[in-house]
Amino acid sequence: MTKGYLSFVLHAHLPYVRHPEHEEFLEEQWFFEGMTETYIPLLDMCDGLTRDGIDFRFTMSLTPPLMSMMTDGLLQERYLRHLWKMIDLCNKEMHRTHHDRAFRPVVEMYHHKLNRARWIFEERWGRNLVAGFRHFQQLGKIEVMTCGATHGFLPLLRVSPEAIRAQIRVACDLHERHMGMRPRGIWLPECGYFPGLDEILWENGIRFFIADSHAILHADSRPKYGVYAPLFCPSGTAAFGRDYESSKQVWSAKEGYPGDYRYRDFYRDVGFDLDFDYVRPYIHPDGIRVMTGLKYYRITGPTDHKQPYSPHEGLEAAASHAGNFLFNRQRQSEFLCDVIGKPPIIVAPYDAELFGHWWYEGIDWLNFVMRKTSCDQNDVKLITPWEYLCWHPKNQMAHPSESSWGNKGYAEVWCNGTNDWIYRHLHEAAFRMTELARIYPTPDDNLRRALNQMARELLLAQSSDWAFIMNSGTMVEYAVKRTKEHIWRFTKLYEDIKNFSLDMNFVGELEWKDNIFPDIDYRVYA
Amino acid sequence: MARAKPAKKNKKAPAAGKRAAKKSKPAVSRNKRKAATEKRMTTSKPTSKKTSTKKRSFAAGKSAAVKTLEKAVKARKPAIAALKKAVVSAAKSVRAYAKGQKKAIKVKEAKTIEEIVARPVSENAEIAAGEATKFNIGVVHNGAAMAAQEIPYEYGKDRVVLLVVDPRFVFTYWEVRSDSLDEARRRLGGDGKLTLRFYDITSTGVPEQSHYWDVEVFDRLGNWYLRLSHPDQLLCLDIGVKNHAGHFHCIGRSNVMRLPPQSLAKPGPIKWMVVSPDGGKLISDIEEYTDADMALLKKILGPYFYDLLMRGRLASIAGSSVEAVFYDVSLLRGELENLGASPGGSPGGSPWSAARA
Incomplete structure (x- = not known):
């Protein structure tokens, strides 16, 4: 008998980084690493589970910027080039470590995985991973959600309701274009929710969103079942709250699984460890050492003297942690089912990039959890929030409270002394966009292109990643320049339109550089 | 289960964490500190002064005992008694030192549940590394390949905007045109100062009938963080000019924001x-x-x-x-x-x- 439901939610997101004006661009590596270490292995996992007849479920958000990058021809080409380079490095490493018994197994592992990643990317999914996720959604195994159009942190943008509507509407349109259906769920950027947002979601056909625990526990009506049942907002949109216990076991750097000594170390990378001339062709062309993704050591312990990573031991640790995780969810479900008198839903949301990229064995762990949950017991059932709503259409009604999943639970990460200067400009740009959208409801072709490009620049400037990076203190320059660049481009277009001096060469250049949302209609701001 | 993070992380994380915590605390400018408000931000300081004084005195006791021992050796007296005395004294001092350390540590530790739950999170937290690591490619500085673009300094509008940072913390920024400021001052007789007037409109819904408090500011363009005494209130503010007689001329009004609640709702249906x-x-x-x-x-x-x-x-x-x-x-x-x-x-x-x- 089912005593509880477990809903894994993976949030896959990267900011839109695409620089056609440069042959190679450092930050595009964020995307390449995510592809090799997280998104491709996730699809590989789904393939394996389907092949073996495992009844698995999970929910994931593919944010519009990530979807756009995955389907962009230039980035697909560049990623393949990057992958071939890594395979080349791996081949050299196979030769170098031929007689090295300590490192040979890990090098062989990378050699196998990189070649497989190339095959999955190029041949299995024809360079378009979104097609892969769409495939598994059509099989009913995964539920793909959308997110804000460019992951703008909505509580801080709400002074312009049009800007909020545009973030949601543009995201839904792009999702439909690539997934073939409107999204039923949304991962609100940074889980940033404020009362009233649910109505905009409902207008766009979105039926549920994920919120942090305190959004539910601080709702305007006391939640009878805590975070173990969703709340319906008065609009009808459902809010699912995060379960702390399951989050802790995976997220926690101290007590969580990823800290196990047997797991691969994230920081030691051959891009820094090997001789400069040897790795030179595989790092940044300017000679900047960067991570290559080939990491040969295990965590080992609180020491600088790391031991070689053993893929076999890493896999064993993942299997044992999967068993532990499931055991804990079984006990948790038993207890909660007994107390509340119905099966609880345990929502376990994570950043997708935590798996594979940061916690290298994370996807193996997820794979083991899915298999064990499906085959080894009957207490806990995997479910998506949408399935839960179909089976349990009656839920408590309340307004969740304003919240986010950022440090301290609200907006401080995105609004503090390091990044608060951006809001003056983001808000003004949103007001200006609405102003022009209302002035020009039926423009000629050139003006329409310019206005659409303004909407793209505004959306790109609103990405919460820039404020997040400014707050984090590393790689800040890029985030600052990106924010300023989009605001500058937006402002120039605005002034050109106001002064009747539109420069179509400039518009064309921007369309080439910032080509996200090809079907955007600026009138969404009207 | 093993619990450590990678060694590099162990070394870097605390410093980075502290730095992040420090940075994440919204900065309040010098000018802003000058102006006293009735809802001023209050921060509790750790009781480290007492601790360090105690530490110093125990350290002094310890070194005194060692000096006695050295003296006895130097004087080459029939030393056994003196040495014994010195050793006992040193042992006493070490015991006292240890005791003192324990006390000193106790001073640092919170003694009550209230203190524990009231402790700022930055003291406790080691921020989970996951979210930030997707941007970690082993490079600290970047962006050199991009040109720096200039953005507008001001937009030529009278505007004030209020944003919620957390249940007790709001952020506001404003812009006032020079001619609006001159006009407001002229109307008030020339001596008015730029002022933010915050309204708690929770109970009335109308600023003019609500409790308010003023914060004097200095720049036409600026921003301000405000710590509030309680969550779950409805706020808005005006920017305007206030003269010595207390007359206030409004230049612009902000949006209205409700601060989120910070606890369980009251019982209700x-x-x-x-x-x-x-x-x-x-x-x-x-x-x-x-x-x-x-x-x-x-x-x-x-x-x-x-x-x-x-x-x-x-x-x-x-x-x-x-x-x-x-x-x-x-x-x-x-x-x-x-x-x-x-x-x-x-x-x-x-x-x-x-x-x-």
Whole structure:
């Protein structure tokens, strides 16, 4: 008998980084690493589970910027080039470590995985991973959600309701274009929710969103079942709250699984460890050492003297942690089912990039959890929030409270002394966009292109990643320049339109550089 | 289970964490500090002064004992008695030092549950690394390949905007045109100062009939963080000019913001709603919130989370920094155990492990 439901939610997101004006661009590596270490292995996992007849479920958000990058021809080409380079490095490493018994197994592992990643990317999914996720959604195994159009942190943008509507509407349109259906769920950027947002979601056909625990526990009506049942907002949109216990076991750097000594170390990378001339062709062309993704050591312990990573031991640790995780969810479900008198839903949301990229064995762990949950017991059932709503259409009604999943639970990460200067400009740009959208409801072709490009620049400037990076203190320059660049481009277009001096060469250049949302209609701001 | 993070992380994380915590605290400019407000931000300082004084005195005691020993050796007296004395004295000093250390540490530690739950999260938290690592490619500085673009300094509008940072903290920025400022001053007789007037409109909904407080500011373009005494209030503000006589001329009014609540809602009826897969909605029934519901919630949450929730600490230590939640919970559990209370929870305070036991 089912005593509880477990809903894994993976949030896959990267900011839109695409620089056609440069042959190679450092930050595009964020995307390449995510592809090799997280998104491709996730699809590989789904393939394996389907092949073996495992009844698995999970929910994931593919944010519009990530979807756009995955389907962009230039980035697909560049990623393949990057992958071939890594395979080349791996081949050299196979030769170098031929007689090295300590490192040979890990090098062989990378050699196998990189070649497989190339095959999955190029041949299995024809360079378009979104097609892969769409495939598994059509099989009913995964539920793909959308997110804000460019992951703008909505509580801080709400002074312009049009800007909020545009973030949601543009995201839904792009999702439909690539997934073939409107999204039923949304991962609100940074889980940033404020009362009233649910109505905009409902207008766009979105039926549920994920919120942090305190959004539910601080709702305007006391939640009878805590975070173990969703709340319906008065609009009808459902809010699912995060379960702390399951989050802790995976997220926690101290007590969580990823800290196990047997797991691969994230920081030691051959891009820094090997001789400069040897790795030179595989790092940044300017000679900047960067991570290559080939990491040969295990965590080992609180020491600088790391031991070689053993893929076999890493896999064993993942299997044992999967068993532990499931055991804990079984006990948790038993207890909660007994107390509340119905099966609880345990929502376990994570950043997708935590798996594979940061916690290298994370996807193996997820794979083991899915298999064990499906085959080894009957207490806990995997479910998506949408399935839960179909089976349990009656839920408590309340307004969740304003919240986010950022440090301290609200907006401080995105609004503090390091990044608060951006809001003056983001808000003004949103007001200006609405102003022009209302002035020009039926423009000629050139003006329409310019206005659409303004909407793209505004959306790109609103990405919460820039404020997040400014707050984090590393790689800040890029985030600052990106924010300023989009605001500058937006402002120039605005002034050109106001002064009747539109420069179509400039518009064309921007369309080439910032080509996200090809079907955007600026009138969404009207 | 093994618990350490990679060594490099161990070395770097605390510093980075502190730095992040420091940076994440919204800065209040020097000018802003000058102006006294009735709802001024208050920060408690750690009681480290006492600790360091004690440490110094114990260290002095220890070194005195060592000096006595050295003296005895130098004087080459029939030394046994003196040496014995010195050794005993040194031992005493070391014991006293150890005792003092213990005391000193105790001074640092919070003594009550209230202190634990009131402790700022930045002292406890080691921020979970996950979210930031996707941007980590081993490079600290970047962006050199991009040209720096200039953005407008001002937009030529009279505007003031209010944003919520957390349940007790708001951020506002404003811009006032020079001619608007001159005009306002002229109307007030020339001596007016630029002022932010905050209104708590929770009960009235109308600024003109609400309690307000003023903050004098100096620049036409600026921003301000304001710490508030309680959450869940409705706020807005005006920017304007105020003269010595107290007359205020408004130049612009902000949007209205409701600060989020910080604790469990007051008991009230529970409404149930049915939403069918095709979008049909129906409020099916309404029931009273009873003591049994409260007991149920307590059971679901377990004693520690329940305690944090009731003290309004759940949200302020929540978010993706799950570390912080569990650090607080483990401290709380330790304190309860020391106080002889029955904790009844597993590591991390989950109620279901207690049930299993």
